[in-house]
Amino acid sequence: MPHPPLKNKSSALFVERRSRRWHTDGMTAIQGARERARREVTAAIKSEARDRIAAEGAAQLSLRAVSRNLGMASSALYRYFPSRDDLLTALIIDAYNALGEAAEGPLVSGDPPESPAERWLAVCLSVREWALDHPHEFALIHGTPVPGYAAPQETGGPGTRVPFALIAVTLDAHRSGALGPVPGGPPPPAVLAEAAALAAEHAPGLPAPSMAAVTAAWAQLTGLVAFEVFGQYTHVIEESRAEFFAYTVRRMAAGIGLP
Amino acid sequence: MPHPPLKNKSSALFVERRSRRWHTDGMTAIQGARERARREVTAAIKSEARDRIAAEGAAQLSLRAVSRNLGMASSALYRYFPSRDDLLTALIIDAYNALGEAAEGPLVSGDPPESPAERWLAVCLSVREWALDHPHEFALIHGTPVPGYAAPQETGGPGTRVPFALIAVTLDAHRSGALGPVPGGPPPPAVLAEAAALAAEHAPGLPAPSMAAVTAAWAQLTGLVAFEVFGQYTHVIEESRAEFFAYTVRRMAAGIGLP
DNA sequence: CACAAAGGAGAGCGCTGCTCACTCATTCCG
DNA sequence: CGGAATGAGTGAGCAGCGCTCTCCTTTGTG
Numbered sequence: 001m002p003h004p005p006l007k008n009k010s011s012a013l014f015v016e017r018r019s020r021r022w023h024t025d026g027m028t029a030i031q032g033a034r035e036r037a038r039r040e041v042t043a044a045i046k047s048e049a050r051d052r053i054a055a056e057g058a059a060q061l062s063l064r065a066v067s068r069n070l071g072m073a074s075s076a077l078y079r080y081f082p083s084r085d086d087l088l089t090a091l092i093i094d095a096y097n098a099l100g101e102a103a104e105g106p107l108v109s110g111d112p113p114e115s116p117a118e119r120w121l122a123v124c125l126s127v128r129e130w131a132l133d134h135p136h137e138f139a140l141i142h143g144t145p146v147p148g149y150a151a152p153q154e155t156g157g158p159g160t161r162v163p164f165a166l167i168a169v170t171l172d173a174h175r176s177g178a179l180g181p182v183p184g185g186p187p188p189p190a191v192l193a194e195a196a197a198l199a200a201e202h203a204p205g206l207p208a209p210s211m212a213a214v215t216a217a218w219a220q221l222t223g224l225v226a227f228e229v230f231g232q233y234t235h236v237i238e239e240s241r242a243e244f245f246a247y248t249v250r251r252m253a254a255g256i257g258l259p
Numbered sequence: 260m261p262h263p264p265l266k267n268k269s270s271a272l273f274v275e276r277r278s279r280r281w282h283t284d285g286m287t288a289i290q291g292a293r294e295r296a297r298r299e300v301t302a303a304i305k306s307e308a309r310d311r312i313a314a315e316g317a318a319q320l321s322l323r324a325v326s327r328n329l330g331m332a333s334s335a336l337y338r339y340f341p342s343r344d345d346l347l348t349a350l351i352i353d354a355y356n357a358l359g360e361a362a363e364g365p366l367v368s369g370d371p372p373e374s375p376a377e378r379w380l381a382v383c384l385s386v387r388e389w390a391l392d393h394p395h396e397f398a399l400i401h402g403t404p405v406p407g408y409a410a411p412q413e414t415g416g417p418g419t420r421v422p423f424a425l426i427a428v429t430l431d432a433h434r435s436g437a438l439g440p441v442p443g444g445p446p447p448p449a450v451l452a453e454a455a456a457l458a459a460e461h462a463p464g465l466p467a468p469s470m471a472a473v474t475a476a477w478a479q480l481t482g483l484v485a486f487e488v489f490g491q492y493t494h495v496i497e498e499s500r501a502e503f504f505a506y507t508v509r510r511m512a513a514g515i516g517l518p
Numbered sequence: 519c520a521c522a523a524a525g526g527a528g529a530g531c532g533c534t535g536c537t538c539a540c541t542c543a544t545t546c547c548g
Numbered sequence: 549c550g551g552a553a554t555g556a557g558t559g560a561g562c563a564g565c566g567c568t569c570t571c572c573t574t575t576g577t578g
Contacts, residue, residue: 034524034575041525058403059318062565075568076526084566143403144317145489183442184513187506190499198495215495216483216507222491223482224475230404232418232481236457236474240449247446248475254443255514293544293555300556321534334537335557343535 042080044070046094049087053136058088058143088140093158095137100161102130107168116173117253123165124221124249131225138229142222163218167203170214173258174206180257182209213256224248301339303329305353308346312395317347347399352417354396359420361389366427375432376512382424383480383508390484397488401481422477423461429473430462432517439516441468472515483507 048066063084067074081087106112106122113119131138141159173179186192186209195212203211227233228241237244307325322343326333340346365371365381372378390397400418432438445451445468454474455467462470486492487500496503 032576037525063567064565072525073527074566075528078567079525082567139403142485142489142491144398145402182510184510188499188502191503191506194496194499194503212503212506213510216503216510219483219486219491220479220507221482223480223485224478226401226482226485227478230401232478236422237453240447240453243447244450244453244471244475247450247471248479251441251443251472251475251514255510291545296556322536323534331556332558333535334559337536338556341536 038080045077045080045087046090049091050137053091053140054134057136058140061088063087091137092140095134095141096158096161098134098137099127099130099141100158100165102126103162103165107165116169116176116178116258117250119169119172120166120253120256120258121246121249123169124252125246127162127221128225128228128245131229135229138225142226143230163214164202166214166218166221167206167211170210170256170258171203171206174210178259179207179210180259181207182213182257183255187212210257217252217256220252221249297339304336304339304346305349308350309353309396312350312399313393316395317350317399320347322346350396351399354393354400355417355420357393357396358386358389358400359417359424361385362421362424366424375428375435375437375517376509378428378431379425379512379515379517380505380508382428383511384505386421386480387484387487387504390488394488397484401485402489422474425473425477425480426462426465426470429469429515429517430465433465433469437518438466438469439518440466441472441516442514446471469515476511476515479511480508 045066048069049061052065052069053061061084063077063081064074066087067077070077081090103123103126105126106119113122131142170179187195191212192208195215196208198215199206199208199211224245228245233241304325307328308320311324311328312320320343322336322340323333326336329336340349362382362385364385365378372381390401429438446454450471451467454471457474458465458467458470483504487504492500
């Protein structure tokens with residue numbers, strides 16, 4: 001992968017295009033064919049890039065190949081994404097949102113599971129299913145950080161949807177008085193303090209030990225899914241992966257105090 | 260990253276060099292200056308490549324840069340590694356071995372911790388410490404699979420040293436009669452069967468539920484470490500990461516039945 | 519209608535992985 | 549011992565890459 005400078009150059013979250021000011025008079029909302037075309041081309045680029053990533057992996061993603069398949073000059077692509085890394089960043093944000101939406105699915109669907117532990121399991125199963133269905137996009141967000149490191153910031157919001165889904169299940173159980181204590185005794189003081197601050201900001205009312213346990217479970221869940229997606233469980237768990245995952249995730253729920 | 264074909268071309272684990280047959284007569288073990296030089300140059304290439312990976316990440320690793328820093332023509336490098344991916348594979352194997360050695364450290368050192376749970380903690384702490392000290396090499400083995408996918412096979416042996424260290428702790432506890440049951444009831448039958456087969460092959464005598472729990476813990480541990488190394492815990496856990504890790508790993512040990 | 523802005527095209531720079539003669543030193547063997 | 553085979557190293561060169569620049573066409577606006 002050449003792109004020699006790569007110093008996170010144009011990281012001002014894509015080209016600054018001041019949105020066309022919205023006339024307050026009777027002008028219709030058509031907004032011109034140009035804006036529409038821009039949105040469509042942007043979507044086409046991302047879609048083609050996703051296809052190519054699914055075919056060859058993110059490391060092999062090439063702007064020239066994308067532009068070729070789209071029938072446009074490679075230089076035209078830079079009107080939409082100022083660098084290869086910015087395109088990747090956009091795809092990462094999309095992937096975060098897609099995974100987050102999948103995780104939230106069981107919580108907003110018509111018939112959410114009744115017990116907290118079952119809701120927890122449903123969220124984790126959704127995460128696993130999405131990751132197995134979109135391995136390269138999962139790799140984009142939970143594999144090696146691909147832009148030079150320190151990609152986050154812009155990805156901050158979408159990247160928190162999965163842990164917030166896990167927190168929502170736990171907080172819900174707590175509010176209904178069903179959340180038990182975290183087995184095995186309280187965390188050390190430093191952890192307790194930081195978990196309490198975290199809970200105060202993001203999950204008001206949640207006991208600090210539960211918050212710490214959920215935070216750990218988030219990473220553990222991701223590790224479990226990554227092992228499946230990245231093939232680390234090849235020749236280890238083969239036939240019973242789904243049951244193994246559900247069993248492990250249930251034990252994690254118990255380790256948090258979810259009934 | 261161009262390397263356009265990349266079809267895992269020369270994956271016959273590097274250049275086939277029939278080892279100089281070992282004369283059974285009184286020939287000394289010097290083996291000629293050539294072999295020695297070859298080993299030294301190979302090591303220098305890998306060392307320089309490791310340096311460059313530590314400086315810029317594996318994605319930016321370039322054979323030409325390595326050869327430049329070594330003062331040799333880029334084409335000469337292909338006498339040692341037939342492709343960039345093969346060099347990366349060699350580095351991956353080395354990283355697996357280094358991590359495995361770190362993990363085994365507490366078990367072979369002069370004064371191993373006494374209780375199984377403390378040995379478990381010591382192994383996990385060693386893994387974490389190595390990963391934080393060698394983030395790019397950790398990314399090489401637990402980030403996005405970098406050669407075209409399906410890298411394993413050659414990495415099979417070295418890649419199992421960490422889980423085997425975890426198994427060793429658990430098996431040792433079991434043999435001394437100290438291993439408790441896995442809390443939360445037995446796994447479903449399919450998991451039980453596969454875990455039993457796994458235990459029969461790699462940890463004779465270990466109860467299948469314990470085997471399943473250790474297998475899960477391996478992935479969970481890796482996820483926990485990866486979150487720290489890859490910056491996923493930024494703005495989540497900051498001050499108390501070490502305590503948080505130790506606390507979580509202790510809870511995992513309890514979840515396996517280690518006293 | 520005139521003009522500015524946006525989108526697109528093509529050439530070109532420096533980099534990359536990799537191949538191909540070709541040289542030179544070392545090693546093997548009759 | 550001396551010719552032959554082998555291995556290491558070189559430099560040129562190919563095609564692909566990210567990215568920039570200049571130029572031209574299309575589109576929307578006052």
